[in-house]
Amino acid sequence: MLDFILNILATPAMLVGIMALVGLVLQGKPIEDVVRGTVKTIVGFLVLSAGAGFLTGGSLNAFGELFNYAFNMQGVVPNNEAVVALALKDFGLATSYIMVLGLVLNVVLARFSKLNFIFLTGHHSLYMACMIAVVLSVGGLEGFPLYLAGGCLLAFVSAFSPWFLQSTMEKIVETDELGFGHFGGFGYWVSAQVGKLFKGSKSTEDINFPQRLTFLRDTTVSIGLTMVVFFLIVTAISVGRGVLDADPAGFGHLSDLLVAGETKIHWAVWAITKGLSFSGAIYIILSGVRLIVGEMVPAFKGIAEKLVPGAIPAIDCPVVYPYAPNAVLIGFLVSFLGGIVGLLVLGAMNNAGIAIAMILPGVVPHFFCGASAGVFGNAEGGIKGAVLGSFIHGLLITFLPAIVMPVFGTLGFANTTFSDADFSWMALVFGNIAAAVKGIPLLVICVAVYLAPIALSLVTRKK
């Protein structure tokens, strides 16, 4: 029996289910809600794993192999869903514990410090928990110390990120009752600061901007289109270099391209199929994530509102989009442009002998984060602020992930990585701390980072 219980607690899908179960029971939900919520959470986790399998087997590994063949460099498509789905295989347990602990500690932090934000973007909490688990494991933490240290960091960044965005956020939504909860925060902050250089510039909303591009908001379409383009380019160059005549034994993930089945597949058809498979995998992963957070977040919101009545809810990035639909599209396009320029610079660095991962412009981060950067830039500095702010944002989310790759350990060799700016700076700061300070001292540092805002508000209150 003990074996059974320990085994449940060590099986990530079951563990998340148990946590949902406890949460639902604590809220006094009727039995049918408890059963529904528990089952959906577990299924969500399993769907997510299935998406990860389809992602690596269906397209991502093949892409990495071809990219390497074509350019002799590591090509990375930044996509949170993808990298988290991969990392959960080894870090599922730690991620689950860190996420739950982080949510609880976020409520405490909001109650007792000036960082009074409740972070309600559940999928980002999940991704950040996973990123922290990876980074702190490099520092040799495991088991309870890892969960505690990770929970502290997650809670800290959950309240800190909305806090440093709040002054611009108030200008956008014209109320102080709404926070911005999206872990691209640092990028938006930078965009807002750039915007401040252009105070008084005309707003993006005073011009006419074609709204037809909103169809790219559909992530299945936009990921599919960009990945088809990436695959076509990389495959075409590889074919030009003679990959079709190479020995298939040298390529573990290209057998369906190199080995003829019933009919020999044309490389372009293969590339298009692979690009769309990538989009399909993200679709599956998102469905899994939706099942998990759909049960968790409403419960968390209810509990947090009861415990900390004055806290400000920090909401996912589209919350600002209706305030500036033009800035959304301008931000996306310009940030994507920044990503392409950044990629060219990374390529030039590689040619100059500096080995660095090639970060391709992933359409999801450039859309959601670029759009938000556009809105933040516009709020401070109108059109000029939106354009320059989101361009710099595009560069930022290209270079930061490239610099951060080494701290992810073996996950750094995957062909995908975390994209948004807060993941990067958190990994950069705490990954490097974890590389220098190991074990319990590392735990102490993480707890201290968490407690600092509380201590600070105690001190200032006394005065």
Add this chain to the structure above:
Amino acid sequence: MAKIRKIMCCCGSGLGSSMMVQLNTNEALKKLGVTDCVAEHTSLSEVNVNSADLFVVGKDIYPQLKNYPRVLVLDKIMSKKELLEKLQAAFEMEGDEFHIGV
């Protein structure tokens, strides 16, 4: 007219803001005393015209739902007051085709 029995809140990836709007919609339905109507949330990838009787979206993605029969468009996506007023208007509408808040 067909009664509004199902409301679909929709955003880009169907994870964050649409879920928040769904929670607010549930609250608003309770305030309006509507008991025979459920609210759900989804992504732009999955939404289709048959998936609900009324669609609730922010102004920014309204262009994607222009051809849907019944749409409620929010300027301030998290404003409970705006949502309540527009929902009330939606339930008082008589036709089968209306766009509120455009």
